Amino acid sequence: MANEISILIVDDEESVRDSLYNWFIEDGYQVKCAEDAKKALHMLEKEKFHIILADIKMPGMDGLEMHRRIKAMHEDAIVIIMTAFAAVDTAVQALKDGAYDYVTKPFDPDDLSHMIRNASKQIQTAEENKVLKETITTLENVGDLVFESEAMTAVLKEVEKVAPTDSTVIITGESGTGKELIARAIHANSPRRYLPLVSVHCGALTESLLESELFGHEKGAFTGAMYNRKGKFEMADGGTIFLDEIATISTKMQVELLRVLETKKFTRVGGNKEILSDFRVVCATNKDLSSMVKEGNFREDLFYRLNVFNITIPPLRERTDDVPVLVDHFIDKYCSSMGRPRMKIENAAIKKLEEFEYPGNVRELENIIERAIVVGNGKEIRQKDLPGNKESNFSSVESISELEQKHIQQILDKYEWNISRSAKALELDRVTLYNKIKKYKLKKPKK
Amino acid sequence: MTTDSKSIILISNGIITPGYLQGVQEVVFQKFGLPVIIMENQGELAPFFDPYRKQYNANELLKDTARLAPANAYKTIGLYRVDLFIPILTYIFGQAILNGPTAVVSLHRLKNEFYGLKKDETLVLVRFKKVVLHELGHSFGLKHCHQYGCVMNSSTYVEELDQKSNDFCRQCLLILSSALKD
Numbered sequence: 001m002a003n004e005i006s007i008l009i010v011d012d013e014e015s016v017r018d019s020l021y022n023w024f025i026e027d028g029y030q031v032k033c034a035e036d037a038k039k040a041l042h043m044l045e046k047e048k049f050h051i052i053l054a055d056i057k058m059p060g061m062d063g064l065e066m067h068r069r070i071k072a073m074h075e076d077a078i079v080i081i082m083t084a085f086a087a088v089d090t091a092v093q094a095l096k097d098g099a100y101d102y103v104t105k106p107f108d109p110d111d112l113s114h115m116i117r118n119a120s121k122q123i124q125t126a127e128e129n130k131v132l133k134e135t136i137t138t139l140e141n142v143g144d145l146v147f148e149s150e151a152m153t154a155v156l157k158e159v160e161k162v163a164p165t166d167s168t169v170i171i172t173g174e175s176g177t178g179k180e181l182i183a184r185a186i187h188a189n190s191p192r193r194y195l196p197l198v199s200v201h202c203g204a205l206t207e208s209l210l211e212s213e214l215f216g217h218e219k220g221a222f223t224g225a226m227y228n229r230k231g232k233f234e235m236a237d238g239g240t241i242f243l244d245e246i247a248t249i250s251t252k253m254q255v256e257l258l259r260v261l262e263t264k265k266f267t268r269v270g271g272n273k274e275i276l277s278d279f280r281v282v283c284a285t286n287k288d289l290s291s292m293v294k295e296g297n298f299r300e301d302l303f304y305r306l307n308v309f310n311i312t313i314p315p316l317r318e319r320t321d322d323v324p325v326l327v328d329h330f331i332d333k334y335c336s337s338m339g340r341p342r343m344k345i346e347n348a349a350i351k352k353l354e355e356f357e358y359p360g361n362v363r364e365l366e367n368i369i370e371r372a373i374v375v376g377n378g379k380e381i382r383q384k385d386l387p388g389n390k391e392s393n394f395s396s397v398e399s400i401s402e403l404e405q406k407h408i409q410q411i412l413d414k415y416e417w418n419i420s421r422s423a424k425a426l427e428l429d430r431v432t433l434y435n436k437i438k439k440y441k442l443k444k445p446k447k
Numbered sequence: 448m449t450t451d452s453k454s455i456i457l458i459s460n461g462i463i464t465p466g467y468l469q470g471v472q473e474v475v476f477q478k479f480g481l482p483v484i485i486m487e488n489q490g491e492l493a494p495f496f497d498p499y500r501k502q503y504n505a506n507e508l509l510k511d512t513a514r515l516a517p518a519n520a521y522k523t524i525g526l527y528r529v530d531l532f533i534p535i536l537t538y539i540f541g542q543a544i545l546n547g548p549t550a551v552v553s554l555h556r557l558k559n560e561f562y563g564l565k566k567d568e569t570l571v572l573v574r575f576k577k578v579v580l581h582e583l584g585h586s587f588g589l590k591h592c593h594q595y596g597c598v599m600n601s602s603t604y605v606e607e608l609d610q611k612s613n614d615f616c617r618q619c620l621l622i623l624s625s626a627l628k629d
Contacts, residue, residue, distance in 0.1 A: 015506055019533040025545050027601065028590040082535075106500075106537045110603040 005120050006030040008049040010040040010066065011082065012058045016105075020053065023112070037061035037069075044073055050123050051116065056083045056090055056102075064094050071098055076126065078119045145181050146329040149319035155182065155311060162309045163189035168261070170246075170306050171284040173313030175400060176363030179284035180244060182311060186282055187240040195239035198232045198279075202253075203245030204432035210253055212269050215260075221270020233266060236279040246306070247287035247298065258302045281306065316358040316365060323354045326362060330369035331381070343373060345381040352383055359400050360407070363427075367407075405440040408433070417444045454482040455583065456523040458515055460492065462554070463528075467572055471526070474576045474613060475583065479627065481521065488515055492529060502532040505542045505551050512549045520548065522586050524579060527553040540602070541578045543585035550582035557605060574605060577613045584619065587626040592619050 007029050009020045017033040024031045032049070034040035036058055044052075052070055056063035067079050081102040083091040091102035100122075101115055145156070162169055163186045171179045180199065187197040205213055212221075216231030232241055249257065260266045261281060265274050283306055292298035316322065327345060335342050349372075358364050372385040408426065415421040423433040436442075455475055459468055472483045495503045495511065512525035524543075531539050531553045540557065543550035557574040559567050580598045592599035597616035602608045615623055 013534065015534045019506065019535045022542065022544065023536070026543075026585055026591055106532070106535055108603075109536050109539065112536070113601065113603060 004030075005051065005123060006032070006047075006049045007051045007053060007116070008040060008043065009033045010035075010037060010052065010054040010058070010063075012036055012055065016055070016082075023109075024116070027113070027116070029116075037063070037066035040066060041069055041073075044070060044077075048074060049077065051078045051080065051100075051119050053080045053082060056081050056094065062090075064090060064097065067094055067097060067099055078123065080115065080119065145178065145185060146325050147319070147322045148325045149321035151314045151319040152322060155313055156185075158309075158311045159185050159189065162186060162311070164191065165309075166280050168281045168306050168308045169283070169311060170289070170309070171282065171311045171313065172289075173284075173286065174315045174359070174361055175286045175404075176358075176361030177313040177315060178362055179286075179313060180242065182313060183240075183242040183244075183282045183284060187242075187280075190240065190280070192239045192280060196236055197240045197242060198236040199242040199244060200232050201244045201429065201432065203248040204429055204435065207250045207253055210249065211256065215256075215266050215268055216271075216275075217269035218271040221268070228268070231266075231268060233260060233277050233279060234275055237277040238279075240280045240282055243281065243283040245285060246283040247285040247289060247292060251299070254299045254302050258299065258305060261302075261305050316361045317356075320354045323365065324350055326365055327353060327369060330366050331373070334370050334373045338373065340373070340378060343376065343379060343381055346383065348383045349381050349386055352386055359403050401440075404436070405442070408436055408440065409442055412437075412442065413445070453521045454484050455479060456484050456486055456516060456520045457579075458486045458488050458512060458523060458525045460488050460490075460525060460527045461529075462526050464568060464571075467554075467575065468526070470572050471576055471579050475579065478580055478613075478615065479583065479587075479623075481627075486515070486517075488525075490515075492527075497532070500532055502530045502538065503527070503553075505531040505533050505539055508551045509542060509544065509549055512551055516549065522583060523549050524583060524586075525549070525551040526579070527551065528555055529553060530555040540608075541582040543582040545585050545590070546588040547586055550586050552578045552582050554578075557608070562605070570609075573613075574608045577602075577608055577611065580613055580615075584615065584623065587623055589615075589619050589622055589626075592616055594618065 007024050009017050009024075009031065010033075011017050011020075012035055014035070017035070021031050021033055032043065034043055037054075038060055040052070040054070043049075054063045054066055058066075063081050067081065070077050070079055078100040079094075081091050081094045081099050082105055083102055084105055088102075088104065091099075094102060100119055103112065103115060145152070147153070147156075159182060169183075169186060171182050173179050183199075184197060187193060200210075200213060202210060208222075212229070212231070214231050214233055216229050216234055219228050264278060265276050267274055289298055289303050289307070293300045293303045327350065331343055331345065353365070353368070356365075360367070368386060369381070371387070372381045376382065376385040408422075411422050411425050415425065419430055419433060423430045426433065428436070457468065457471060457475070462468055468485050472485055476483045490511075492503060495507045497504055508525055508527065508531070512523055515525070516523035531542070531551065533539055533542060538556060541550060541552035552575070554571055554575045555561065557571050557578065559565055559570065577598055581602075584599050589599050591601040594600065594616040596610075596612050596614070597619055598611055598613050599615060599619050600607075600611045602611065
């Protein structure tokens, strides 16, 4: 690290400059010297130094004034003030103005080495943080969304508009359209991006579990509550909470949720201490919430509280322009995860894929491509590797739930009813899978 | 006085403890593989004394060492028993110019008795050898090494000197051999 750190020594005494120059050069730092503040500032205009070691008392401009000017030019520069014992008060003033530290001349060699080492560590940490932040932004970026259609471009424009605000967002769209990806993109482009994005799949949890999941609980709040546990609202402090399948929450939870959204205050289950959390809400649903309000199945006040900004993701069948790029993306993804060479796809197969209805949307297309890679010849995805229309999952006559039921059954059979593996393949958690098995009354075939 | 062009000159400035100069000469020869010549300087050190700091100015002593060095000396190191300082630091064990022809080293702060401990002349010699090798290393272009135990590891306390060996690590040896070939 030392050889990447640059130090500028500013002192009007030549002997001091030379001594420090020799000292730091031996330590492997990049060192330059300036005999006064004016020259130092001139050098700083041309190149960046990580650490500036400046004498407090210099003719022309003193170290304090120079420090202020350096900070105006390079906010993150580390300035260490060198002072004679008599000028400690001034050095303290420099610290108040944001100097990193001060040293009294002459220095103990060990103090000097430690100070520079600590400053170097701070620079290294700051640079690592910068890299990490960039990595996080990349991971959570809209780059994860693959599209080419005008419809999706318009959706992304909406994301761009709403992301920097603190407004609550409802994302609506059919199952499999990528609502969670949009939620991630909103979070990744918001000022809250360096704080957590906490996802809660409301549909996967029973009312009491959801309550404990959202608000947390105190030890002994209910049987099995062995420890205090933070809720998702608490975990999302400073960040964003993503409530997926919001339409599935019970009437009681709707009331609780409304109260929390209005006050940003709540208590853990079994607790009495009020907790304040600053979170932004993004929720998603595949249901028409306004119709649910009319039917009396969703609270109107909660609906208006949530429906500040609405983003609707069009179904895949309405944006067939996206099919080829999505196909490419999934071929890359699965060939790479299966350790196979990149496969091609014949034009007829692409054409066929563009004609499908996709009730399961992008998720369904993804499954088709994964299957085609598995059953195909390893070189090219052919039309015959795609499910035929008659036996396919794509009949527009079938409802989404029928398709879902069939699909879950197929996956369960494929993995011989291994719940963990099936849940992983379906990208569901195990509890949701159990709930769906119960809901569709699916049964394990007898051997 | 003239010497072979590739000799290391040790200039003793009042090092009177028997065996010290020979001990240093041997280790320098062993590590650098060059002829090592000992010279005695009878000159006064008073001009280099700073009455305010009650120490000797190592920057000035470096210049004096350069002045005393034989015309064609390869590297010259001044050996002292007085307390050295440079204006910005409270003390130094030694100083060299990186890739330069001269260095200075003092055994003043290498003595146990300086720290109120029992006299141990063997230990002083061990420390003295390490500081001489370290400063000569700088004069051959070596920077401080982060390798634990390498003689080029930076030491600001005697306790740190005692932690390291008087060997150069593999990396430093590589740089040193290349410098010695030049």
